[in-house]
Amino acid sequence: MPFRDAIQGIIKKADKAWEEFSHPTSQPPGPSNNGPPPPPIPAATRPPAYQEPGLQPQIYWQPNLHSQAPVSANFYHEQGQHGWGNQESQNYVDHPQNSFHSPQGDALIVRALINHGHPDHAQKFTSARLSSHQTLGRPRGCLSARITAPVARGIWPAFWLLPKDPFKWPEDGEVDIMEAWNGDAVNHTCLHWGHFNGEDWDKHRVLETPIPNINSPQGVRYDFIWDEDESTGRGRLAWLIDGRPIMRAEKPPGTRKMSDFRILINIAVGGNVCQGVMPSDGCYETVVRELAMWDAPPWGWTQFESIWNDCKDGNTM
Template structure:
C-alpha cells in the first residue's frame, strides 16, 4: 500500500475512534445525571437543615415516605456505598442465618424491636435526649433500611422535645451457646452525638455485674470506634473484666456503611470491623448471665458525660442500619475465629 494511502487510512481510523469515544462519554454523562433508583441499598439523601419548630411539625411514617431521609449535617451527601477498603472484606463463607430483621416499611418497628422511652434521669451519664417511639425518631425506608434519628431543637419550648432520639431493643436474643452477630451501619459523627450498637442481658438485669458488650460506639465525631466489654464491679478485683480498644475507622464521617461483627464461642469473644479483627476477650468465668440471654440495643445518645459536655448543634443526625443478622458461626467459619483469636489483642483494662 502506498504510504500516502496508508496515512489516509490511519487518519480515518483515528476519526472513527474519536467519534466512538465521544458517543461513549455522552452515554456515561447521561447515566450519571439520571436520578438514583429507589431500589438501591444505600439511600441518596438530600442534605437539609431546618429550624427546630419544623422538626416537630414534620412526620416521617414509613407508609408516606416518598424520598429517603436527609443525611445528618456531619456526613457527606454524595457518598455511594462501595464496601470497605480492599483486602478488608470478611472471608468467604455462607453460615446459616437464624435471625435477620427485614426492615419492611409495611410492618411496625415494634414487631422486631421494643422502644425504650424517656430520659431516665440522664441514663446514668447526664444525657440530654428523650427517647420516643415517634416515627420522626425511628422508621423504615422504602428501600428497607432502619433509621434512628436524633433531632436537636434547643429552642423548642417543650423541654422533652429539645433533644429527641430513639433507643431500640431487639425482641430476639442471641439464643445460642456459640454464634455471630453482623451489622452494616452508617453512624452519625458530630459533636455531642453518641451512637451505639451493643448488647445487654434481657430484663431484668443488674448493670454492670451482669455484663455489657459494645460492638460499635463513637462520640463527638472523632471517627474512632470503641470496642468495649464491661462485667462485674468497678473494683481492683474485677478490673480485667472491663476492657476497651479504640480503632480509627476510615470513612466513618462520610456515612460509609461500616461492617461490624461479634462472635462468641467456647467462653471466648472476638470483634471485627470491616473484616479485620480488632479485639478479643475471654468470657468471665463467674458471669451471672450467659451470652445466650443477651439482646441487641441500638440508640443515639446526646450530650452528657461521655460527650464531655458537648451539645449537638441544631439539626438531624441519622444512624442507618443497612443490614443485621445473627449467624450460627462467623463468616469464614470457626477456623477464622481461631486464627484471629491467636493474634488479635485483648482490650486495655479500664
Template sequence: MPDFKSLLDKAKAKAEGFAQQHNIPTQFPGQGQQYPIPPPNHPNQPYAPPIPPNKPVFSPAAYWQPSFSPSTPVSNNFKHQLGAHGWGNNELQNYISANENSFHTPENKLIVRAISSNGQYTSARLTSHKTLSKQRGSLIAVATPPCATGIWPALWLLPNEPFQWPNEGECDILETWNADCINHSCFHWGQFNGEDWNKHRVMESHIPDMSSGRPIRYEFVWEQDERADRNTGGGRGIWYIDNRAVMKAPIPAGARRMSDWQIIINVAMGGNVCQGKTPANGHYDMIIHELKLCDEPTGGWSRFEADWRAGPEGHP
C-alpha cells in the same frame, strides 16, 4: 493519636452514669491505686482500610434477621425504651416511640433518628425482642453511624432484663461520640475500682472516613461451651470491623451466658461522655443497612480460631 486522658475521662463518665442509673457505687483507678493502661491504637495494630467493593465477602446465612420493610412496624422486632431522665449520664434526649425517631425506609433500612430542635432533643432506644439464643454464633451489622459534636450512637448488648449491671456484663460493638472517628469495642463485667480494674477489655479503632457516610461492617462472634455458667465462666469473643479482627476477649466467670443477651440500638445526645457538648439543630441518623444473627462467623469457625490465635487483645 487521640488524647488518652480524654478517652479515660470519657470512659469514667460513661461508667459513673450507668452506675448512677442502677444505683451502683463506683471507684476508679486514680481515686486510689494507679494501674497501667496501654495507649490506644498500638503501632502494631493499625486500622486496616475497608475491603474494596469489588472483592466479595462471604456472608453466612441467618437464623434471625429482622425485616426492615416499611410495611413492618419497628415494634415487631424491637421494644422502645422510653424516658428523658438523663439515663444516669446527664444525657439530653427524650427517648420516644414516635415514627419520626425510628422507622423503616422504602430501601429496607432501619433509621434511628436523633432530633435537635431549639433546645428540645428526641431520639430512640431500641432493644431487640430476640436474644442471641445460641451457645455460639455471629452478630453482623452493617451501619452508618451519625458523626457530629454532641452525638453518641451505639449498637451494643446487655443481658436480658432483669440483670445486674455491670456484674453480668456489657458488650459494645459500635460506639463512637463527638465525631472523633474512633470506634470503641468493649467488654465489661465489673466495677471500675481497684478490685475489678482488670475486668474490662477495650480497643479503640480509628476509622478515618467514618464521617463520609459509607456503610461500615461490624461483626461480633461469640463461642461458649454448653457447660459454661456464671460460676465457671468460659468462652471467647472476637470483634470485627470491615472484616478485620480488631479485638479478642475472654467471656469470664460472672458474666451472663451470651445466649441470654439482647441487641440495643440507640443515639444519645450530650451528657458526660460527650463532655457536655450539645448538638446543633438538625437530625442525626443511625442507618442500619443490615442486621442478623448467624450460626457461624464470616469465613467460618476455622477463621475464628486463626483470629483468636493472632488477633489483638483488648487492653484493660
C-alpha cells in the same frame, strides 16, 4: 417559631440530608480526633483468606426492615429522660420520626432530633433506644450489621448488647460493638462487667479503632463472634470491623450466658463521654443495614482460631 413549624423544618432538613446521603456528591468529612490515634483501618479493606469450602455460614435470624414493617415488630422502645446513668440529655421516645424503616431500601433509621429552642424540655432532644425482642439465642454464633453512624459533637451513637431483663448492671456484662462519640470517627470496642474502681479496676476490655469512613453512605460492617460452653460458662469473644479482626476477650466468669443477650441500637445526646458538649440544632441519623445473626463467623468455625490469633487483647481501663 411555633413548635409544629420548627419540627417540620427539622424533618425537611433531615429528608434533604437523607437524599444527599442516598446520592452523595462528595466524600464525608474526615475525623476530628483529640490526640494521636492508633493506625486507622483503611477505608477499603478485604477480609483475610479464611474461606471454609463447602461450609457457608447460615443466617438464623434477620429482622424485616421493609418500609411497611413496623419497628415494633423487631424492637421494643425503651423510653425516658432520666440521664440513663451517664448524665445524658436526650428523651427516648417511640415517635415514628425518631425510628423507622427507610422508604428507599431495607434499612433501620434511628434519629436524634435537636431543637434547643423548644419550650417543652421533653421535646428539645428526642431520640430512640431500641431493644431487640430476639436474643442471641445460641451458645455460639456471629452477630453482624452494616452501619452508617453520625459523627458530630455532642452525639453518641451505639450498637451494643445487654442481657435480657431482668439483669444486674454491670455485673451481668455489657458488650459494645459500635460506639463513637463527640465528633471523633473512632470506634470504641468494649466489654464491661464491673465498676470502675476498687477491686473491679481491671474488669473492662476496650480498644479504640479510628474508622475514617464511619459515616460513609456504604456503611461499615461490624461482626461480633461468641463461642461459649454453657456448662462451664467459659468462652471466647471476638470483634471484627470490615472483615478485619480487631479485639478478643475471654468471656468473664459469672456474667450471663451469651444466649441471653439482646441487641440495643440508640443515639444518646451529650452525656459523660461528650464532656458536657451538646450538638447543634438538626437531625442526626444512624442507618442500620444487613442486620443478622449467623450460625458461624464469616469464614466458618474451623477458621475461628485464625481470627482469634489475629485479634488483639483489649486494654484495661
